Amino acid sequence: MSDPKTFFLDEEEIPFEEGQTIIQAALSAGKFIPHLCYHPEFKPHGSCKLCTVRIDSRTVTTEDGQSVKIPGRAAASCTTPAQEGQHVESEVPEILDLRRTLVQMLLVEGNHYCPSCEKSGKCMLQGLAYDLGVMDPHFPQYFSKREVDASHPDVLLDFNRCILCELCVRASAEVDKKNVFALSGRGNTKHLICNSESGKLGDTNLAATDKAANVCPVGVILHKRHGFEVPYGQRRFDIAPISDNPVQYAPVKEQV
Amino acid sequence: MPNGNSNGSGDSAVVEAALLRHGGDGTRLMQILREIQEQTGWLSPDILTRVAEGTRLPRGRIEGVAGFYHFFHTEPLGRYRVLWSDNITDRMAGNADLMARMCKKLWLKPGRVSEDGLVSVDTTSCTGLCDQGPALLVNYRPVTRMTAERVDQIVELIRHQTPLAEWPAEFFTVEDNIRRKDALLGADFQPGDALKALKSPQEVLDAVKESGLRGRGGAGFSTGQKWDFCRAALGSGANPAHYVVCNADEGEPGTFKDRVLLSSYADMVFEGMTVSGYVIGAKKGLVYLRGEYRYLLEPLNAVLEKRRAAKLLGQSILGRTGFDFDIEIHMGAGAYVCGEETALLESLEGKRGVPRKRPPFPVTSGYLGQPTAVNNVETLASAALITAKGAAWYKAIGTPKSAGTKILSISGDCERPGIYEYPYGVKVSQVLADCGARDTQACQIAGASGLCVAPNEFGRRIAFEDIPTGGSFMVFDNTRDMFQVARNFAHFFVHESCGFCTPCRVGTTLLANAMDKIDEGHGGEYDINDIWRVIRTLKTASHCGLGQTAGNCVADTLQKFRPSYELRLNVRDFEPAFDLDKALSKMREVTGRDDPGAHFHIAHRKSRAGLGTKAGDPS
Numbered sequence A: 001m002s003d004p005k006t007f008f009l010d011e012e013e014i015p016f017e018e019g020q021t022i023i024q025a026a027l028s029a030g031k032f033i034p035h036l037c038y039h040p041e042f043k044p045h046g047s048c049k050l051c052t053v054r055i056d057s058r059t060v061t062t063e064d065g066q067s068v069k070i071p072g073r074a075a076a077s078c079t080t081p082a083q084e085g086q087h088v089e090s091e092v093p094e095i096l097d098l099r100r101t102l103v104q105m106l107l108v109e110g111n112h113y114c115p116s117c118e119k120s121g122k123c124m125l126q127g128l129a130y131d132l133g134v135m136d137p138h139f140p141q142y143f144s145k146r147e148v149d150a151s152h153p154d155v156l157l158d159f160n161r162c163i164l165c166e167l168c169v170r171a172s173a174e175v176d177k178k179n180v181f182a183l184s185g186r187g188n189t190k191h192l193i194c195n196s197e198s199g200k201l202g203d204t205n206l207a208a209t210d211k212a213a214n215v216c217p218v219g220v221i222l223h224k225r226h227g228f229e230v231p232y233g234q235r236r237f238d239i240a241p242i243s244d245n246p247v248q249y250a251p252v253k254e255q256v
Numbered sequence B: 001m002p003n004g005n006s007n008g009s010g011d012s013a014v015v016e017a018a019l020l021r022h023g024g025d026g027t028r029l030m031q032i033l034r035e036i037q038e039q040t041g042w043l044s045p046d047i048l049t050r051v052a053e054g055t056r057l058p059r060g061r062i063e064g065v066a067g068f069y070h071f072f073h074t075e076p077l078g079r080y081r082v083l084w085s086d087n088i089t090d091r092m093a094g095n096a097d098l099m100a101r102m103c104k105k106l107w108l109k110p111g112r113v114s115e116d117g118l119v120s121v122d123t124t125s126c127t128g129l130c131d132q133g134p135a136l137l138v139n140y141r142p143v144t145r146m147t148a149e150r151v152d153q154i155v156e157l158i159r160h161q162t163p164l165a166e167w168p169a170e171f172f173t174v175e176d177n178i179r180r181k182d183a184l185l186g187a188d189f190q191p192g193d194a195l196k197a198l199k200s201p202q203e204v205l206d207a208v209k210e211s212g213l214r215g216r217g218g219a220g221f222s223t224g225q226k227w228d229f230c231r232a233a234l235g236s237g238a239n240p241a242h243y244v245v246c247n248a249d250e251g252e253p254g255t256f257k258d259r260v261l262l263s264s265y266a267d268m269v270f271e272g273m274t275v276s277g278y279v280i281g282a283k284k285g286l287v288y289l290r291g292e293y294r295y296l297l298e299p300l301n302a303v304l305e306k307r308r309a310a311k312l313l314g315q316s317i318l319g320r321t322g323f324d325f326d327i328e329i330h331m332g333a334g335a336y337v338c339g340e341e342t343a344l345l346e347s348l349e350g351k352r353g354v355p356r357k358r359p360p361f362p363v364t365s366g367y368l369g370q371p372t373a374v375n376n377v378e379t380l381a382s383a384a385l386i387t388a389k390g391a392a393w394y395k396a397i398g399t400p401k402s403a404g405t406k407i408l409s410i411s412g413d414c415e416r417p418g419i420y421e422y423p424y425g426v427k428v429s430q431v432l433a434d435c436g437a438r439d440t441q442a443c444q445i446a447g448a449s450g451l452c453v454a455p456n457e458f459g460r461r462i463a464f465e466d467i468p469t470g471g472s473f474m475v476f477d478n479t480r481d482m483f484q485v486a487r488n489f490a491h492f493f494v495h496e497s498c499g500f501c502t503p504c505r506v507g508t509t510l511l512a513n514a515m516d517k518i519d520e521g522h523g524g525e526y527d528i529n530d531i532w533r534v535i536r537t538l539k540t541a542s543h544c545g546l547g548q549t550a551g552n553c554v555a556d557t558l559q560k561f562r563p564s565y566e567l568r569l570n571v572r573d574f575e576p577a578f579d580l581d582k583a584l585s586k587m588r589e590v591t592g593r594d595d596p597g598a599h600f601h602i603a604h605r606k607s608r609a610g611l612g613t614k615a616g617d618p619s
């Protein structure tokens, strides 16, 4: 085998295989890049933009001897193929600030009352917010009216917390081959729908063991009769921050 | 005319017929849903279920598509559906008062259906009739030049349930308003001129390259190069093919030149598509026509029929064996984002109009995954002209970097709004003089996503190397409030964001809300800082051009027309350098005036006619 190809992530050399995206190579090398809609088992689609990085910024020296930085292009690292010799900036103030803004945008868009949320402590949105040092949602809350769907015998949907990452949509289509979830509306009316004329989850063929029922990174798709099983202090992100264990980046499978 | 009261058995016959016409092909979902809705008035839950069965697609997919497009309705919306165009130019022409008058007379609230299920009245994004506004669509047919009198007439017609076919024909007159012709609009071009001049595909390609033709839809990519990439790419899978797509979505606020080209120069556009097909090796061309231009569908199909009869389309064009090409028109259904070429392709395939990730680019993987050349209407007409008249002739027009001419759609504060064709390189000041603009405060060039130009920049030129534009050119005189222009555009992007990515889905709403807050007199420097933060996020992180440019106008006006913001800011957070209203008090004494126009305070300014009226509610 020839020498592995490499690129630079915040000046650190990262090996990659042809065809890998920046985030895949980074995570495999134990380097964390924040992400919400990326999941190693599904086709990346690049919607949350948390994984945004800057690629190939340049520094030029002007005639009067000043050095000026020309920012490279910004791109979602989950959909951008890694390329030999590329310079990728991730943990830099501008990008960290951008990610904090994106988390805040998601926090005001939905209704995230974390203390009463079953996912608290293992929610990726919450975990990222802590990790990035997001102190408050900052922007005015939407206080949007969203429903809870309790029609399914085993699974509960609390749409208040949906971040529209489409992981459940992709899981149901790609793995379960059931297409239980889809999206409707657009812009700020975009929302998750269930594949039934009534619109109810109970009228779909979702099973609690489906991939789609176990992939939500936040607290929307919850299993009934399970709740707050792990005591405070021992929950996933109580033990270690989300960025500490890049390999375990995917949402953990629920015990059912 | 649609009847809002759908009845079960009639509906199912309509659904079956539509499915049959399209062979139950799910990639034709947009056309299936539109044709059904034109008969039933809306898409009821059981219709969606039936379409899902008939196309063998998940029901959620069908519901998701129906829920994406503004012109598909999953709730009944009345037998008469009135949509007022709500571009800033319609606002300036007084659409808000006219719509209020209509609603009052019909005992209606905007966005609601009347209790008898007869009528609903609402707003919609720019309908491409800015030179003859205020405009509206009634059951997707345009009515131009609305006046109070016309409102009253329409109210009567609706009350008496007069079918649209019996409404006065002059209501539906759409003028071309061509004010200046140049190389393209003034050309002596007969159908077939370009096809008769065809040499080998390689030679035609070389000519298009040599002519220097660049895309007229906004991005300005070399047309020859695009065709070259597409021609070189291989089709794949079970049905390998190449496709030509004509982007006739024309959704950029203030643009209407493609409407005029399709109304009066359709042969040239279709001929350009045929030339493109000849070069890239495509047998099929698709026109994606925006839903607002539904009224052009029958006339355009008639032109296609004529071309087929003249052997300019179909099998063995002009008797050349192996030169087969035909064109089909697909209708959009009210979504600005579908002008973005990859969202357009998704829509053509019967999906939600969400931009794809790139690479792959459409030239290698476009419609149905096959190599596809997507071009703007004007680009294709220009390509036909070049093929007929020669590359050198064309290249000599315009500037060295911008060959040829550009058609501008001019609207707003000027005596002669309409269509103006210029060689590239024309100065903004020249354009303003020609259209009879006076006391011009600003021009918005290239639409809501474009550039807001102040008087000290009127010496700049329309060209790829200076001010590139798809053609929108809106003029604002000294009486206009540039803050409200920006606020109108901010709301436009809220309505039109596809909602795929976080920065745009949330950022456009946050931006519009901040502008509303300032408008209501509650904003301060804190909100301005937030606005900058949101604009940065939109620009850096958005998935497609819509989100990336959604903050442009607010950014431009904040920089160039700062006083229009400052006089609204709440002093608790911000102390203006001086009190504008107080500064005017001396002049009020001298002139003996005390009317709203002589004040700078927000309450006074808001009362000015046509200004400060609330933009359509974001949701």
Ligand SMILES: Cc1cc2nc3c(=O)[nH]c(=O)nc-3n(C[C@H](O)[C@H](O)[C@H](O)COP(=O)(O)O)c2cc1C
Pocket: B214, B215, B216, B217, B218, B219, B220, B221, B247, B248, B249, B250, B251, B252, B336, B337, B338, B339, B340, B341, B342, B374, B375, B376, B377, B379, B380, B544, B545, B546
């Ligand atoms: C949000 C958005 C809307 C667009 N709308 C249009 C449009 O209405 N018509 C158009 O020709 N191009 C539009 N474009 C540009 C197209 O993506 C594409 O560049 C163009 O169709 C290519 O054709 P051309 O090379 O002939 O200009 C839009 C782009 C974006 C990002």
Ligand code: SF4
Pocket: A161, A162, A163, A164, A165, A166, A167, A168, A169, A192, A215, A216, A217, A218, A220, A221
């Ligand atoms: S329900 Fe969960 S997995 Fe599905 S889109 Fe919403 S946040 Fe993502």
Ligand code: SF4
Pocket: B337, B354, B355, B496, B497, B498, B499, B500, B501, B502, B504, B505, B542, B543, B544, B545, B546, B547, B548
């Ligand atoms: S930028 Fe806006 S329109 Fe474009 S993909 Fe994102 S949400 Fe959709």
Ligand code: FES
Pocket: A034, A035, A036, A037, A038, A045, A046, A047, A048, A049, A050, A051, A052, A076, A077, A078, A079
């Ligand atoms: S993780 Fe890349 S865009 Fe969401």
Ligand code: FES
Pocket: A112, A113, A114, A117, A119, A120, A121, A123, A124, A125, A126, A161, A218, A219
């Ligand atoms: S803790 Fe509430 S959604 Fe994650």
